[in-house]
Amino acid sequence: MNIHDSHPLRDKAAFAGIGTSAFGNFPANDSYGLGCEALNMALDDAGLRPGDIDGLIVNRIPSYERFAEMMGINPQYCLLTETPGRFSGVSLSLAMQAVATGAAKTVALVYGNNGRSKRVNYGGGDSQWSAWGMTSPGASHAMMWRRHMHDYGTTHADLGWVAEAFRHHACLNPDAVMHGRPITRDDHATARPICEPLKLLDYCLINDGAVAWIITSAERARDMRRPPVLISGYARQDNFTYGSAPPTDYWQGAFAKVQSEIYSRAGIGRDELSGLGIYDNFSPTVLFSLEGMGFCPHGEGGNFVKDGTLRLGTGRLPTNTSGGHLSDSYMQGWGIIAECVRQLRGDCGARQIPNAETMQYICGTNIALSAIFRRG
Amino acid sequence: MKPVIDVWSTPFWDAAREGRLLVQRCTDTGQCFFPPAPVSPFTGRPHTEWVESSGRGELFSFVVFHQKYFPGFPTPYPVVMVKLDEGPMLLTNLRGAEASALKIGQRMHVVFDPDVDGITLPQFEIAA
Numbered sequence: 001m002n003i004h005d006s007h008p009l010r011d012k013a014a015f016a017g018i019g020t021s022a023f024g025n026f027p028a029n030d031s032y033g034l035g036c037e038a039l040n041m042a043l044d045d046a047g048l049r050p051g052d053i054d055g056l057i058v059n060r061i062p063s064y065e066r067f068a069e070m071m072g073i074n075p076q077y078c079l080l081t082e083t084p085g086r087f088s089g090v091s092l093s094l095a096m097q098a099v100a101t102g103a104a105k106t107v108a109l110v111y112g113n114n115g116r117s118k119r120v121n122y123g124g125g126d127s128q129w130s131a132w133g134m135t136s137p138g139a140s141h142a143m144m145w146r147r148h149m150h151d152y153g154t155t156h157a158d159l160g161w162v163a164e165a166f167r168h169h170a171c172l173n174p175d176a177v178m179h180g181r182p183i184t185r186d187d188h189a190t191a192r193p194i195c196e197p198l199k200l201l202d203y204c205l206i207n208d209g210a211v212a213w214i215i216t217s218a219e220r221a222r223d224m225r226r227p228p229v230l231i232s233g234y235a236r237q238d239n240f241t242y243g244s245a246p247p248t249d250y251w252q253g254a255f256a257k258v259q260s261e262i263y264s265r266a267g268i269g270r271d272e273l274s275g276l277g278i279y280d281n282f283s284p285t286v287l288f289s290l291e292g293m294g295f296c297p298h299g300e301g302g303n304f305v306k307d308g309t310l311r312l313g314t315g316r317l318p319t320n321t322s323g324g325h326l327s328d329s330y331m332q333g334w335g336i337i338a339e340c341v342r343q344l345r346g347d348c349g350a351r352q353i354p355n356a357e358t359m360q361y362i363c364g365t366n367i368a369l370s371a372i373f374r375r376g
Numbered sequence: 377m378k379p380v381i382d383v384w385s386t387p388f389w390d391a392a393r394e395g396r397l398l399v400q401r402c403t404d405t406g407q408c409f410f411p412p413a414p415v416s417p418f419t420g421r422p423h424t425e426w427v428e429s430s431g432r433g434e435l436f437s438f439v440v441f442h443q444k445y446f447p448g449f450p451t452p453y454p455v456v457m458v459k460l461d462e463g464p465m466l467l468t469n470l471r472g473a474e475a476s477a478l479k480i481g482q483r484m485h486v487v488f489d490p491d492v493d494g495i496t497l498p499q500f501e502i503a504a
Contacts (some may be wrong), residue, residue, distance in 0.1 A: 131379035
């Protein structure tokens with residue numbers, strides 16, 4: 001390969017360890033305790049100790065300093081990233097850049113969330129539109145989905161294919177919050193409305209839990225306990241909608257830029273992917289992401305997911321094999337990326353994608369981003 | 377719920393109390409925008425003026441809340457997304473009709489909710 005064809009960050013950083021805490025309702029714990037649990041699992045996974053960590057990124061844990069002192073980590077690179085779920089992917093890119101530039105050699109990234117036991121419902125409070133009763137990310141997505149149905153003739157029933165596939169995956173995943181609770185597309189159609197046109201099974205879960213990743217250089221990762229998973233490519237385009245109104249283009253403008261860069265940066269084509277991890281805060285986001293990344297034309301997301309395209313075993317693009325935010329755990333992208341790593345290590349048991357070689361993560365938000373991972 | 381009123385949006389709320397819907401216009405490009413800001417989002421420059429909106433627009437999308445987030449809003453209630461003829465999007469309430477009467481693309485016009493605690497809330501109804 002001509003060296004000039006290769007993006008400078010391609011395959012330079014790798015996952016050396018991952019850890020996920022138990023998921024559920026833990027009023028006797030908090031984001032620090034859950035974060036420590038996940039990080040210890042990730043350290044054990046990599047065969048490292050806290051003293052080996054010289055970079056630390058924490059998310060949804062209130063204080064990076066308190067977390068670092070608890071774990072006895074005194075890094076040379078340390079920060080807290082913003083709380084929205086788009087920052088899982090952003091944090092990933094910061095770690096890649098830190099490793100590539102030498103700002104840190106081994107970065108621990110720790111996400112902890114105890115929103116379930118604190119009864120967070122992600123709505124209410126003062127905002128630009130609260131005087132008119134407009135609040136919550138779910139309502140914003142409901143607004144987008146209503147318009148998508150108008151523009152393209154999609155239906156609420158199309159979303160049932162997404163919810164049913166991810167619940168099927170959760171039922172194959174003993175760690176998923178919704179393990180053992182299968183649903184049908186009819187259940188999806190008849191669930192109680194939350195913010196119409198969206199209903200309960202279009203919404204992500206809210207649960208407590210934590211996720212940790214350890215990212216280091218591909219070279220160092222090869223000397224660690226588990227086979228490395230390489231970060232082959234990353235691309236991002238922001239599109240901040242004026243006045244915090246729901247975007248009117250389903251992020252297609254931003255996604256077009258991401259799509260134009262991600263596959264060439266990774267050196268991996270769309271047709272070479274073994275599976276996907278899609279940020280499924282709400283079921284429509286999955287369709288917007290598939291359309292945005294060019295898996296199907298704009299407006300065709302509903303037809304694309306029909307007949308189980310995203311479902312393990314029957315579909316050609318197994319997606320969110322852990323169950324995703326809808327049915328595994330609401331870890332705001334952190335858990336979905338950890339699942340991509342597990343797939344590429346072959347650790348997924350009953351929900352394993354056979355011979356998984358490459359996985360793509362896609363996050364449709366006002367920060368539209370994607371990453372491609374491959375087996376090292 | 378009381379609106380969030382800051383130094384930039386005070387003229388909007390003052391005008392609403394008089395039954396007028398104001399938006400800001402970028403004097404360099406002629407484009408209107410909302411919510412209010414110190415600068416135009418089209419240029420980043422503080423070259424803006426307040427203009428009175430026609431109060432007319434088109435229904436871009438709408439939702440119906442069943443989840444209760446605010447004590448003052450009995451559920452279910454709709455929120456409509458109206459694209460003003462001047463360009464800006466507003467997220468606002470529907471007056472004088474049920475959500476079942478809404479159709480994307482239909483014409484809407486502003487009405488002013490009577491004062492509650494000194495605040496007049498611009499809302500929208502389906503145009504005749």
